[in-house]
Amino acid sequence: MTETRCADCPLRPLPLFLEHSTDEVDLVQSLKRREVRLEADETLIHEGQTDAPLYTLREGWAFRYKTLSDGRRQILSFLLAGDFIGVQQKMGDAAAHGVDTLTPALFCVFQRDSLWELHRRSPTMGFNITWLTAHEESLVDDTLLSVGRxxxxxxxxxxxxxxxxxxxxxxxxxxxxxxxxxxxxxxxxxxxxxxxxxxxxxxxxxxxxxxxxxxxxxxxxxxxxxxxxxxxxxxxxxxxxxxxx
Amino acid sequence: MTETRCADCPLRPLPLFLEHSTDEVDLVQSLKRREVRLEADETLIHEGQTDAPLYTLREGWAFRYKTLSDGRRQILSFLLAGDFIGVQQKMGDAAAHGVDTLTPALFCVFQRDSLWELHRRSPTMGFNITWLTAHEESLVDDTLLSVGRxxxxxxxxxxxxxxxxxxxxxxxxxxxxxxxxxxxxxxxxxxxxxxxxxxxxxxxxxxxxxxxxxxxxxxxxxxxxxxxxxxxxxxxxxxxxxxxx
DNA sequence: CGACAATTTGAGGCGCGTCAAGTGCCGTGG
DNA sequence: CCACGGCACTTGACGCGCCTCAAATTGTCG
Missing domain, CATH: 1.10.10.10 (Winged helix-like DNA-binding domain superfamily/Winged helix DNA-binding domain)
Known part of the structure; x- marks a missing residue:
């Protein structure tokens, strides 16, 4: 099965997404390792898993969650196409949350240290990533307000x-x-x-x-x-x- | 009143903090605009305020919060010395949350676009910022688990x-x-x-x-x-x- | 000493949790 | 073809954890 090249990523044309130079797209392409396809209700990252790679969600729905030892589960956020997964844990660290699919889903896989590589070789993309991460947090902020009040x-x-x-x-x-x-x-x-x-x-x-x-x-x-x-x-x-x- | 130079920042020697080259410290110093000192129970950023600058908390305690229109308030996170404030809102955007002090506090003030400047001129610092932001999110994740379950x-x-x-x-x-x-x-x-x-x-x-x-x-x-x-x-x-x- | 904010405690009620059963919709197999 | 089990959804009964209301106590500061 052949994989999509970033230049042909079906997400790019959507009005939602930023335009990028071909250099930037090439950079991301060079960091991409492979793709993973999961069915619905499968788990991409186990809670506590170490050295999980970075992912982007290309198609489908998923969610991040944490559980207590007696099984109580809290879903932290829902993930849709275009979302970034796994920035939270520092390299070599255990994943603080699990990620499961809601539908069949397709993920692009990146090595953990490509986060650093991306910053080094394209400050623009690096900047976008911190902004994206901050935006993700603001979604969690909203949920916290809901759940708390x-x-x-x-x-x-x-x-x-x-x-x-x-x-x-x-x-x-x-x-x-x-x-x-x-x-x-x-x-x-x-x-x-x-x-x-x-x-x-x-x-x-x-x-x-x-x-x-x-x-x-x-x-x-x-x-x-x-x-x-x-x-x-x-x-x-x-x-x-x-x-x- | 004279302000502290970043090179003399009292936070730097703490074991908690990363070491930085003098170049990096100089860079941050050049981006720093001024300092703000607040008493306890004052507000640094109003909910909905536009174009709030970036801050770091140098001394004291503070917290981020959101409120509903009838006054119900949810505190999103507590801020201690060394914490970063204001990455969440994109430039020109309204602040999604307020920030109040718990004690007398001292903040270093940075222009909003120094976030970009920092990325451009020091990918290392840029990388650290995205990591810091991601860490902040994981704190909120923890709170969400608590409040929800x-x-x-x-x-x-x-x-x-x-x-x-x-x-x-x-x-x-x-x-x-x-x-x-x-x-x-x-x-x-x-x-x-x-x-x-x-x-x-x-x-x-x-x-x-x-x-x-x-x-x-x-x-x-x-x-x-x-x-x-x-x-x-x-x-x-x-x-x-x-x-x- | 009075004003005011933070803390403390009691009484009563409601929102949401738990338990229990039942319904409808599959997909599988006899 | 229907019997069957499984899963998501639905509904009712009941109880408890937490909320609200109310008031007393303590500490602080003028």
Missing amino acids: RSAEERIAMLLILLFKRAAALQKNDGANGVPFPLTQQHIADGLGLSLVHTNKTLRKLERRGLHRIADGRLFMRDVKALARLADLFGDGHPPPRPLI | RSAEERIAMLLILLFKRAAALQKNDGANGVPFPLTQQHIADGLGLSLVHTNKTLRKLERRGLHRIADGRLFMRDVKALARLADLFGDGHPPPRPLI
């Missing part, structure tokens, strides 16, 4: 809005026909610090009120205004990220 | 351990005589997604069990083992960060 209804409204925006930005039609939504209610619960049962009851309540609809693995927004009001979003949440490549 | 007792045990370690790393004596602890119970509550009242009751329970003691603005660890067991820390939590300069 929002009610179950508010948390779910927030999650739906944010995921819808991110997913819609990756497709042509701006989500008018809904967006793919591969999460189970268990994932939603673990992402929001709720129990499965309460998540179900709250989702149904919002759906019965006509705020949204989830069916056949797709999410449809029925009343974004009402959801945004619930989530206490004044403006429009976050501007979309501008990932590398 | 730990009980009140467990959350407080976790917070005490982590703050104790960070504070102890900044002083000579390894915390045998306690460490400074300027948080009020309201700060603890807002950092852990708890109410003030419940925070108080839980703190007292742990204190009566002899696990810790807070008095006169200092924190003493009485039974770290028990606290670590409560917090479900197998190893020793996180390795200390290696900030710039």
Whole structure:
């Protein structure tokens, strides 16, 4: 099976992504080692694994998570095409979190020290990476605000809005026909610090009120205004990220 | 009042911090604009403020937070000497979170675009910054796990351990005589997604069990083992960060 | 000594967790 | 073809952890 060259990366044309010089693309190409393809519900990085490489997510959905020793799990963030994976742990260090797929997914693999190489050979790309990393943190900040201070209804409204925006930005039609939504209610619960049962009851309540609809693995927004009001979003949440490549 | 030169920065000798070439220190010095000194309970960055500069925290304690429109507040992370502030927002963007002081504090101020300048002129420092940023995120990850999945007792045990370690790393004596602890119970509550009242009751329970003691603005660890067991820390939590300069 | 903030404690209630069952939708195999 | 098991989703009953309300206590500073 032949691998995609970075120059032909299907993500590049998306309006979301930055333009890069051919030099920059060549640099990234030279650092890329291989690709990995996983099915849904497989794990890319085990919690506590050492020396995990760096990845970018090319296709599909995944998520980062941590678990306590008795099995309680917290999902830290959801990963969509274009996201960066694994910057968090310093070389030689144990991974602080696991990464599992939600759908079949394709990852580009980079050696751990190519992070340094990238900085050295292209400060521009290096700068973009720190910005991307900072943006990732601000997503976690948002989730922390939700989990710490929002009610179950508010948390779910927030999650739906944010995921819808991110997913819609990756497709042509701006989500008018809904967006793919591969999460189970268990994932939603673990992402929001709720129990499965309460998540179900709250989702149904919002759906019965006509705020949204989830069916056949797709999410449809029925009343974004009402959801945004619930989530206490004044403006429009976050501007979309501008990932590398 | 005369300002400290970076070469004489009192933080540099601490074992926690990386060594840097004189070139690197000179570079940082050239980017530094000025210093700001605040009292306790003042705000350095307002939520939603645009074009906030970059800061490093030289002395004192502070914290990052977000609030909902009805006043509910979530503290995202606590800031100690050596921490970096403000990488999160892209230039020209509104600050996604506020920053307040807990104690009198001293900040070094950098222009917003010196982040780019630093990357361009010293890839090494640029690399360190992305790593620092990633480390900051992993702290937030930890808090998110606590707030989402730990009980009140467990959350407080976790917070005490982590703050104790960070504070102890900044002083000579390894915390045998306690460490400074300027948080009020309201700060603890807002950092852990708890109410003030419940925070108080839980703190007292742990204190009566002899696990810790807070008095006169200092924190003493009485039974770290028990606290670590409560917090479900197998190893020793996180390795200390290696900030710039 | 009075004002005010931080801490402490009690009483009562609600949101969300846990337990338990049931439904619907597959995919597999007899 | 239907029986079957498994998984996601759904719903009800009940209990507990944490929230809210209220008030007292302590310490600090003018």
